Amino acid sequence: xxxxxxxxxxxxxxxxxxxxxxxxxxxxxxxxxxxxxxxxxxxxxxxxxxxxxxxxxxxxxxxxxxxxxxxxxxxxxxxxxxxxxxxxxxxxxxxxxxxxxxxxxxxxxxxxxxxxxxxxxxxxxxxxxxxxxxxxxxxxxxxxxxxxxxxxxxxxxxxxxxxxxxxxxxxxxxxxxxxxxxxxxxxxxxxxxxxxxxxxxxxxxxxxxxxxxxxxxxxxxxxxxxxxxxxxxxxxxxxxxxxxxxxx
Numbered sequence: 138x139x140x141x142x143x144x145x146x147x148x149x150x151x152x153x154x155x156x157x158x159x160x161x162x163x164x165x166x167x168x169x170x171x172x173x174x175x176x177x178x179x180x181x182x183x184x185x186x187x188x189x190x191x192x193x194x195x196x197x198x199x200x201x202x203x204x205x206x207x208x209x210x211x212x213x214x215x216x217x218x219x220x221x222x223x224x225x226x227x228x229x230x231x232x233x234x235x236x237x238x239x240x241x242x243x244x245x246x247x248x249x250x251x252x253x254x255x256x257x258x259x260x261x262x263x264x265x266x267x268x269x270x271x272x273x274x275x276x277x278x279x280x281x282x283x284x285x286x287x288x289x290x291x292x293x294x295x296x297x298x299x300x301x302x303x304x305x306x307x308x309x310x311x312x313x314x315x316x317x318x319x320x321x322x323x324x325x326x327x328x329x330x331x332x333x334x335x336x337x338x339x340x341x342x343x344x345x346x347x348x349x350x351x352x353x354x355x356x357x358x359x360x361x362x363x364x365x366x367x368x369x370x371x372x373x374x375x376x377x378x379x380x381x382x383x384x385x
Contacts, residue, residue, distance in 0.1 A: 146177035147210070148307045148339035149198055154207035156362075158294075167193040167363035168204065176305065178337035182350035185320060185359035186377065186384045191343045192311065192361065198222045199232055199309045201203050201344045212306035229258055230382060233300030233308040236314035239292040241284045241299075248280040249273060262302065270298040279283065290321035294328065301338070308332075310342040314349055326352040347376035358383060 168190045175181055175198075183191050190218040193307040196202040197209055200216045212231045228234075242248045248267050255262045271277050274294040284292050293313060309358055310329070314322035319363060330352045333339040342353065350356045351373040358366040360383050368375060 141286065142365075143329055147174055147188075147213075148177040148179075149211045150209070150342065151194070151198055151204075152210075154194075154204045154209065156190075156197060156202070158363045161292055166362050168197065171359075171362070171364055172207075172277040172355060173364060174241045175339060175341055177306075177339050178333060179355070180333040180340045181342070182353035182356045182371070183341065183349075183359065184350055184380060185341045185354055185365075186380075189359040189383075190362040195267050195309055195311055199234065199307075202306045204293065229254065230303060231306045233303065233305035234291070235300050235308065235310040235313045237312040239284070239289075239296045239316075241292055241295060243284050245285055246274060246281050247287065247295045247298075250284070250295055251302055254299060254303055258303075261333050266302065270302045271295075273301060273332070274298045288321070288326055289317050293317065293321075293325050297328065297332075299326075301332070304347050306366070307339045307341060308342060312318040312344055313342060315346070316347065319342075322349065347373040347380065 151173050153170050154171045155166065156169050158165045158167060173193060182252050183194060184237065197204050200211065204217060205238060213228065214227060216227065219227060219348050248271065251270050252262045252267050268277060271280055276291060276294050276298065279287060279291060314325055326349055329340055333340055344350055351371050353371065356368045356371045356376055357364060358379060368379060
């Protein structure tokens with residue numbers, strides 16, 4: 138677990154989290170006693186071999202799934218004490234999501250896609266809010282463009298702006314550059330790191346790419362549902378070497 142002093146704000150944390158999936162024929166432990174803290178204003182990459190528990194960790198941390206044991210906290214709220222309705226409200230108000238598939242509605246403009254979460258929450262965002270969100274991702278001049286009129290990288294930027302419109306305590310990103318070419322990936326990763334460095338946004342990113350992980354402040358490695366190591370100020374080569382060791 139990353140050491141934090143008493144003055145360091147915690148954006149999210151998992152304490153002793155276990156997640157067990159059961160079927161008629163088997164019992165799979167996806168997370169096995171995971172304890173980890175995500176300090177506010179930091180960028181953490183989560184990595185590990187296939188089946189290591191990366192996606193399950195993100196889903197539990199974001200309140201999309203409930204752990205079998207342990208507690209999850211986001212923005213000072215104990216998520217594991219909430220009912221489904223309360224978790225939905227927490228995700229809407231305090232948590233942002235970015236996925237590999239951009240999940241934009243093709244019939245809506247960039248601005249309309251960005252404002253959609255607030256509209257669904259029956260809030261009426263101001264024009265300034267929408268412009269600021271698009272400006273933060275470098276798309277102030279693309280507000281009226283629909284997804285088909287945007288490149289893949291621009292669509293992911295719109296998705297990031299949509300995630301940021303509610304000013305979330307944590308932005309969870311699941312393979313956010315998985316569908317992008319290397320040049321566009323670097324642009325999106327530079328944007329994400331800039332949001333952390335300039336805006337103190339907290340980001341937790343699941344990735345399989347050592348280059349993507351090198352943009353983070355630290356990398357957390359999982360294997361067999363357990364945290365097996367961390368790497369601060371990572372380089373792509375150091376991350377690749379650690380992954381190769383885990384996979385061997």
